[in-house]
Amino acid sequence: MSTTLLVAEHDGAQLNQSTARALTGLAPLGDVDIIVFAENGSAVCAEAAALAGVGQVLQVDSPDNSHQLAAVVAPQIAAIAAPYSVIAMPSTTFGKDLAPRAAALLGVHQVSDVMEAIDAKNFRRPIYAGNVIVHENVEAFDKVVLTMRTASFQAAVAGSDAAPIVPTETTADLPDHTRFVKLEAQASERPDLQGAAWVVAGGRGVGSEENFAVIYDLADKLGAGCGASRAAVDAGYCPNDMQVGQTGKIIAPDVYIALGISGAIQHITGIKDAGTIIAVNKDEEAPIFDVADIGIVGDLFDLAPRIGAALGK
Numbered sequence: 001m002s003t004t005l006l007v008a009e010h011d012g013a014q015l016n017q018s019t020a021r022a023l024t025g026l027a028p029l030g031d032v033d034i035i036v037f038a039e040n041g042s043a044v045c046a047e048a049a050a051l052a053g054v055g056q057v058l059q060v061d062s063p064d065n066s067h068q069l070a071a072v073v074a075p076q077i078a079a080i081a082a083p084y085s086v087i088a089m090p091s092t093t094f095g096k097d098l099a100p101r102a103a104a105l106l107g108v109h110q111v112s113d114v115m116e117a118i119d120a121k122n123f124r125r126p127i128y129a130g131n132v133i134v135h136e137n138v139e140a141f142d143k144v145v146l147t148m149r150t151a152s153f154q155a156a157v158a159g160s161d162a163a164p165i166v167p168t169e170t171t172a173d174l175p176d177h178t179r180f181v182k183l184e185a186q187a188s189e190r191p192d193l194q195g196a197a198w199v200v201a202g203g204r205g206v207g208s209e210e211n212f213a214v215i216y217d218l219a220d221k222l223g224a225g226c227g228a229s230r231a232a233v234d235a236g237y238c239p240n241d242m243q244v245g246q247t248g249k250i251i252a253p254d255v256y257i258a259l260g261i262s263g264a265i266q267h268i269t270g271i272k273d274a275g276t277i278i279a280v281n282k283d284e285e286a287p288i289f290d291v292a293d294i295g296i297v298g299d300l301f302d303l304a305p306r307i308g309a310a311l312g313k
């Protein structure tokens with residue numbers, strides 16, 4: 001049995017890639033047990049068990065887990081945590097919601113947004129929008145709860161042998177003060193922003209909601225996901241689930257195309273792990289050009305269709 005437990009993020013049918021990325025980040029700690037809370041988690045557990053570096057998969061099936069509400073899952077984690085010294089989850093909306101509740105119930109320290117697990121007691125993580133990296137030593141504690149900065153790690157791949165799947169029950173008292181009512185999600189044909197290999201993003205320079213069509217058109221030509229700066233979201237040009245950055249999504253696409261985005265540090269922190277950054281800005285002094293691999297000075301409305309024509313091939 002491992003001493004590291006990773007809570008799987010999934011949609012009931014498939015494992016979210018953030019889990020495989022977090023698993024890679026935890027590799028320096030040795031084999032990792034993965035726990036799957038679901039109504040019927042068999043398919044998700046099989047996927048998790050196939051990943052290299054997994055000790056065993058704990059399958060906690062219950063109707064209570066059909067929507068994996070943080071308020072319901074956290075007491076189950078607390079009830080099962082005794083043998084583990086590290087309890088981790090991806091630093092996604094799911095993990096950020098769940099981790100503080102689990103840490104509070106266990107009465108232990110939480111380390112957020114871990115970009116490097118040196119060993120089970122030493123972790124590195126960014127603060128001040130990535131301007132400073134801190135080293136946290138948690139030797140004073142028996143146990144720690146982590147959220148793993150998934151953009152910092154490649155997804156773990158399949159191993160040679162599948163890990164055992166262990167049906168597991170918890171004895172936790174579950175609260176009834178929080179119930180699932182309904183899920184409202186933006187329906188989109190485009191790739192998910194956090195999983196997309198290519199992302200096209202627009203900033204305040206795009207100028208209006210109508211003008212954002214230029215971003216969507218280019219994304220569709222390239223088969224890319226769509227992102228935005230906070231200024232574009234705040235101005236109402238696009239939905240806030242497109243926001244990239246410190247208070248938005250942290251992403252690591254192979255290619256990131258920024259159109260009309262100045263390159264504020266709070267935006268850059270969300271894309272610093274991207275493979276190639278292409279920036280278009282009409283201001284040659286824009287800070288985005290300091291981090292861009294390819295910078296083009298010019299008008300985005302002129303250049304976006306030309307980039308689509310050149311790269312869409």
Ligand SMILES: Cc1cc2nc3c(=O)[nH]c(=O)nc-3n(C[C@H](O)[C@H](O)[C@H](O)COP(=O)(O)OP(=O)(O)OC[C@H]3O[C@@H](n4cnc5c(N)ncnc54)[C@H](O)[C@@H]3O)c2cc1C
Pocket residue numbers: 202203204205206228229230231232243244245246247248249259260261262263264265266267270280281282283286298299300301
């Ligand atoms: C606590 C905190 C958290 C924050 N979190 C985030 C975050 O998560 N994400 C985020 O993005 N920001 C965040 N911000 C805001 C951030 O500081 C910037 O204000 C924001 O990123 C600016 O967005 P922008 O680059 O789109 O707008 P601007 O800074 O206004 O830049 C617009 C750019 O478009 C260019 N432009 C204009 N017209 C054209 C054209 N036709 N063609 C080409 N270029 C053109 C301009 O030259 C300019 O560089 C945060 C700020 C704070 C204080």
